[in-house]
Amino acid sequence: MSTAKQGSIFWLSITGLLCSVFFLAGQYYAGGPTSASTPFLDFVKARRTYYALNDTLGFGKETVVEIVQDLVQDVPSAFNSQSNRVVILFDQEHGKFWDTVSRTLKNIVTEDQWQSTSDRIATFKAAAGSVLFFVDEAVVQELAANIPTYANEFPTWATESGGMLQHSTWTALEAKGLGANLQHYNLVNEEVAKTWNLPATWRLKSQLVFGGRTGEPGEKTFKPLSEKLKVFGA
Numbered sequence: 001m002s003t004a005k006q007g008s009i010f011w012l013s014i015t016g017l018l019c020s021v022f023f024l025a026g027q028y029y030a031g032g033p034t035s036a037s038t039p040f041l042d043f044v045k046a047r048r049t050y051y052a053l054n055d056t057l058g059f060g061k062e063t064v065v066e067i068v069q070d071l072v073q074d075v076p077s078a079f080n081s082q083s084n085r086v087v088i089l090f091d092q093e094h095g096k097f098w099d100t101v102s103r104t105l106k107n108i109v110t111e112d113q114w115q116s117t118s119d120r121i122a123t124f125k126a127a128a129g130s131v132l133f134f135v136d137e138a139v140v141q142e143l144a145a146n147i148p149t150y151a152n153e154f155p156t157w158a159t160e161s162g163g164m165l166q167h168s169t170w171t172a173l174e175a176k177g178l179g180a181n182l183q184h185y186n187l188v189n190e191e192v193a194k195t196w197n198l199p200a201t202w203r204l205k206s207q208l209v210f211g212g213r214t215g216e217p218g219e220k221t222f223k224p225l226s227e228k229l230k231v232f233g234a
């Protein structure tokens with residue numbers, strides 16, 4: 001073999017070796033098999049409460065619908081009972097929801113509380129949409145009737161499944177670059193059912209307000225992990 005050919009084989013081998021080293025290092029730092037980090041964890045860590053929102057999504061509404069419909073199907077529920085129900089409201093329909101909340105609260109809060117309440121509702125209304133989360137109580141009652149041993153647990157398990165769906169939706173929408181915040185104006189349950197012609201068994205649990213980000217989340221503090229986590233046998 002000529003010296004020139006031997007030289008090029010040598011450099012090709014070195015290049016291949018370096019590529020492998022960089023690939024493995026990349027795997028390590030970007031969440032490969034040797035690291036706990038994954039894109040999923042990165043998105044969970046990045047999710048925050050954003051109150052400053054506008055009505056700009058930056059992509060089509062169907063993307064939000066697709067995300068939510070995937071999650072409604074894939075998030076687990078006790079005995080696969082599928083007790084979660086969801087309504088997505090955009091634009092004027094979203095505005096209608098927050099006007100309903102506003103009308104209802106005006107009759108409840110004191111005059112001194114009204115200005116701050118009304119300002120808060122205005123920030124929600126300025127966003128692009130709301131995802132309303134419900135539990136179908138018919139499903140919960142049917143489970144309790146069919147499996148009496150766990151009758152007292154089913155309401156809690158339905159709430160837990162709802163929480164999983166809310167967190168997944170919050171995280172997924174923010175992974176698309178939106179901001180979102182979670183609200184609990186559930187006293188408008190009856191009016192919501194009437195306005196959007198929903199089954200009487202759907203019970204409103206929370207609202208995820210989403211939109212374009214126009215501000216940063218507030219500071220967040222963390223209790224020491226040692227208070228919250230114990231590991232044995234690691």
Ligand SMILES: Cc1cc2nc3c(=O)[nH]c(=O)nc-3n(C[C@H](O)[C@H](O)[C@H](O)COP(=O)(O)O)c2cc1C
Pocket residue numbers: 047048049050181182183184217220
């Ligand atoms: C179960 C639950 C209920 C919450 N309820 C409300 C609420 O009613 N209004 C609100 O503004 N934020 C609500 N939040 C948001 C929390 O205040 C927020 O998630 C927490 O302070 C941590 O901040 P982060 O979301 O930026 O990580 C709720 C969050 C959770 C998980």
